[in-house]
Amino acid sequence: MIVRTIKNQSKSMDHLITKSTNYFYLAIIFLLSAACSVNPNGTDLNRQAEHVIIIGVDGMSPNGILNAETPVMDQLMAEGSYTLNARGVLPTSSSTNWSSMVSGAGPEQHGITSNGWERDDHILPPVITGTEDIFPTIFGVARVEKPELKIGAIYDWDGFGRLIERSALDYDRNGEDEDATAQLAIDYIKSDKPDLLFVHLDHADHVGHHDGHKTPKYHEAVAKADSIIGKIIQATKDTGIYSETIFIISADHGGIGYGHGGETLDEIEIPFIIHGKNIKKGNLIKHQVYQYDNAATVAFALGIEQPYAWIGKPVKSAFVGFPEPASFGDAKVAIAAPIILPKPNLYEPSGGLFIDKPAELIIEANKDVEVHYTLDGSLPDKNSPIYTQPVRLTTSSVVMAKSFGAQNEESAVAKAYFRLLKSGNGNGVSYKYYESPGMKFLPVFETLKPIYSSTKNQIRIDDINKRPDQFAIKYSTYLQIDTPGAYKFYVTSDDGSKLYINGDMVVDNDGGHGAIERSGTVELEKGRVFLEVEYFNESGGWWLDTYYKGSNIPKQIIPADKLFLRPN
């Protein structure tokens, strides 16, 4: 999908002029409303810290932090409070999530439903507007409630500027790149000791798109963000405000393959790390944290009352003196999930395709937990086998594993798809590769001439020779059905796809979008059915996974040993 439209935001002086006009009205609003947060001595009753610095790293996934060299963030987590299971909002696009982060609300409230959003061109109006014609962000709200605050925003992606009330800012800069952005932040901290500073770094997102997520280059980009965070923290030490400052490190979204914008956990899970004055040390936040809780937490830290229209809640349990809230439901974040080898890579979940060789199931987990696993796709419980040593797999298997702690804590479920294939049995998928400009939906394949045709073992695109944008592929294969009954097919694709059985469309996932799953059900007889998958990439990231599920077949990547080049 197309990930973002970069628009040049002119940094003219006119926002400074509107700013002084706004101040006139803001001062009145302040007189009417803000006195309640100040006690008779003039000191803030609830302010937790003098300075709050939020560093948002575009596209930095929790997985990226876990796999990159990040000594600074590791220390912030060890000496602060954090969760690596905070959740962004849908769609997992930058504009939508940055807006939610700074405005304490979801797209349903702020109306920024895609990267195509512009102030003068959008579908959903914001439910309320603040000091500008957008849903009120922390910047506009802070300016109204506490006009005396020094507020800055420095952003590597100029598109960030259109999402916020720039008229509320004392310092408003668009950095040339991540290093220039960091330097602007360091200089501003040293010169002005801001009360509220937002720093946006863009480079990890670029590397994710260019080189793929879960790749060494992506991990280098996360490591670079870590070192920049270290430099910004050092600037507060040099200026003498470190002990009065709260730092929040988070991200708009993660990524999958070369993209984001879809509906996968890899894209929607984000880190939320908070550290500094009045913040608990070594505290894993066990309750849920959402993208829109960030602004609410900043408001809480600065003693600012959040607008009623915000839906975010301050992450109070991160602050000294505030308990973890009573939980409802089972949080799956108490202990880390086990890791099934081979680890997921850029394009495949854990497991993989094993041709003419058995697979070995190896599970890694923390020392103090018991790992239970299943091989039939059922959810593991304490009655499932305990993993103690590598297990030899001789047939295609859907492996699920879960860690159980001594205090009944449970991890999330780790899944792996092992596909075993013996050569010489006529297995395979044939496909045709096409290129055509201007595609926003699947093309009419009959009107196009394929560039080339070939065969492969699975319905996948990662190992296909292709150009990055405006290509389409049509796969054809015969799927062996051993048990008659209802079968559900799923296609996760970025961009569009359709799946046909015996010429009838079963799954329609067409259009330009991120990695989104769509499904459909069909009754099938025993024997081989003709399976076709059509796929196209408009531009940007690309992804294709095909799964199926039957009455006694767990949902799994359609295994290569059930796909044949001929009908019989």
Ligand SMILES: [Zn+2]
């Ligand atoms: Zn992106």
